[in-house]
Amino acid sequence: MRKILLTADYVLPITSSPIEKGAVLIEGDKIKAVGRQDEFRFDENFLLNGEVEIKDFGQSVLMPGFVNAHSHLELTIMRNMLGAVEDNFLKWLLTLAKIRRNLSEEEIYFSAILGVVEGIKSGITCFADVGNIGKASFDALKQCNLRGIVYQETNFSPSNMTASLDFEALREKFLALRQEESFLVRVGISPHAPYTVSKKLFEKIAQYSLDESIPVMIHVAESKAELSFLLNGKGVFADLYTKQLKNLGPNSLEFSKGLSWFPPKKRPIDYLKETSILSSKPLLVHCVHVTDEEIASISENKCSIAHCPRSNARFGHGIAPLRKFLDSGVSVGIGTDGAPSCGTLDIFQEGTAAILFSRLKANREEEFVKPEEVIKLATIGGASALGLEKEIGSLEVGKQADIIAIRLDSVYQQPLLNAEEHGVFGENPETEIFDDIYSRLLFTCTSRDVCWTSVVGQELYRDGKILIFDENELRKEIIKTAKKLERRRL
Numbered sequence: 234m235r236k237i238l239l240t241a242d243y244v245l246p247i248t249s250s251p252i253e254k255g256a257v258l259i260e261g262d263k264i265k266a267v268g269r270q271d272e273f274r275f276d277e278n279f280l281l282n283g284e285v286e287i288k289d290f291g292q293s294v295l296m297p298g299f300v301n302a303h304s305h306l307e308l309t310i311m312r313n314m315l316g317a318v319e320d321n322f323l324k325w326l327l328t329l330a331k332i333r334r335n336l337s338e339e340e341i342y343f344s345a346i347l348g349v350v351e352g353i354k355s356g357i358t359c360f361a362d363v364g365n366i367g368k369a370s371f372d373a374l375k376q377c378n379l380r381g382i383v384y385q386e387t388n389f390s391p392s393n394m395t396a397s398l399d400f401e402a403l404r405e406k407f408l409a410l411r412q413e414e415s416f417l418v419r420v421g422i423s424p425h426a427p428y429t430v431s432k433k434l435f436e437k438i439a440q441y442s443l444d445e446s447i448p449v450m451i452h453v454a455e456s457k458a459e460l461s462f463l464l465n466g467k468g469v470f471a472d473l474y475t476k477q478l479k480n481l482g483p484n485s486l487e488f489s490k491g492l493s494w495f496p497p498k499k500r501p502i503d504y505l506k507e508t509s510i511l512s513s514k515p516l517l518v519h520c521v522h523v524t525d526e527e528i529a530s531i532s533e534n535k536c537s538i539a540h541c542p543r544s545n546a547r548f549g550h551g552i553a554p555l556r557k558f559l560d561s562g563v564s565v566g567i568g569t570d571g572a573p574s575c576g577t578l579d580i581f582q583e584g585t586a587a588i589l590f591s592r593l594k595a596n597r598e599e600e601f602v603k604p605e606e607v608i609k610l611a612t613i614g615g616a617s618a619l620g621l622e623k624e625i626g627s628l629e630v631g632k633q634a635d636i637i638a639i640r641l642d643s644v645y646q647q648p649l650l651n652a653e654e655h656g657v658f659g660e661n662p663e664t665e666i667f668d669d670i671y672s673r674l675l676f677t678c679t680s681r682d683v684c685w686t687s688v689v690g691q692e693l694y695r696d697g698k699i700l701i702f703d704e705n706e707l708r709k710e711i712i713k714t715a716k717k718l719e720r721r722r723l
């Protein structure tokens with residue numbers, strides 16, 4: 234089996250201490266060994282026989298690929314298109330849905346490819362992606378040999394009366410995707426959010442997920458509008474439903490009875506618990522407005538959280554209590570959310586936002602979130618949140634060879650202090666200089682410093698070049714679609 238020895242000035246296994254002058258041996262699709270370069274002794278004949286290919290990355294960090302714990306790859310084409318309505322979340326959601334209706338399946342597929350390619354270039358090797366047109370991101374991930382779980386999303390389905398039909402429609406799409414699952418790309422289900430999914434539909438999905446062990450993802454506790462809608466049936470979402478009922482006209486009595494939405498008078502997590510969906514251990518996205526009791530409930534039910542600080546901030550939803558999530562022991566991953574809300578599918582930017590916002594929110598008695606904690610969220614944390622921690626998220630023997638390299642030699646990254654003299658991996662009490670590699674990754678590196686991305690030992694990106702897709706062809710497709718959207722009145 235093909236063996237490759239990767240070497241670099243720094244190796245970050247994540248679940249153990251950083252290694253200076255480190256090396257990772259890959260055999261086939263798995264990690265065979267991790268250690269210091271001088272621990273790997275090969276005699277000349279062995280090397281000359283070509284049994285081991287050596288790739289030296291020099292002044293770089295080798296680490297596991299990032300896990301993007303929440304994205305909407307199909308929406309990447311809408312990057313920068315919704316700025317005019319971003320101060321009104323409901324209008325933003327409705328405009329987005331309108332634009333999506335104007336796109337063909339092929340255009341949505343290229344939109345998803347655009348997101349996948351951007352992810353590969355910024356060191357993301359695994360996506361937890363929600364798709365209304367789930368097939369688009371599912372096919373895009375498969376096409377580019379990237380890892381991921383695609384959660385097929387429900388349509389707008391707030392009526393208990395149509396819950397059976399809504400469930401069947403969802404199940405049909407899910408089963409079609411599941412038939413095509415691969416080793417790298419798996420499928421889940423996403424009941425979108427408590428304000429667009431009926432209680433009965435939540436209950437049906439909960440039962441189905443438990444019976445068939447299906448991964449579930451839900452947007453929850455994202456906005457104050459959602460909170461107000463659930464607690465007292467008021468606010469912009471309630472106004473929208475009232476308006477829709479009026480628009481349905483005189484023949485809509487039966488339907489309107491079902492659509493009448495009685496507020497559960499419960500907070501979001503408590504409401505999800507009531508529907509039994511928490512038993513399916515869902516990945517909960519946002520969780521901005523959660524109480525200590527709700528965090529305890531998330532932890533007790535062994536759910537996980539996708540933390541999306543930039544998206545939460547862009548809409549003015551608030552700052553999620555990251556320190557409390559970490560202290561509760563819940564599995565937390567970092568998610569960029571979709572390109573229309575975050576702008577870039579960039580885990581470096583998302584990680585920086587995560588640490589800075591958490592410190593803004595913290596009161597001074599609260600312990601600061603540390604760079605090491607955030608890098609862990611972006612790797613093993615995301616893997617655990619997806620239930621993939623035995624396969625990915627760290628450089629450990631037997632795990633999948635999903636590995637990235639990040640350069641540290643650009644002038645804007647200098648100085649890079651010498652470890653022995655200054656204590657790169659810790660504070661040097663004599664000089665008080667503290668240059669920690671996690672801090673450097675988070676505060677100095679950007680996605681442009683990623684120079685190599687591989688999944689199951691297969692190179693997908695090297696020194697600025699995507700190896701699995703023609704970028705020029707992609708650029709043409711995207712420009713063509715964007716021009717079409719510009720011309721069409723919504």
Ligand SMILES: [Zn+2]
Pocket residue numbers: 303304305363452518570571
């Ligand atoms: Zn989302």
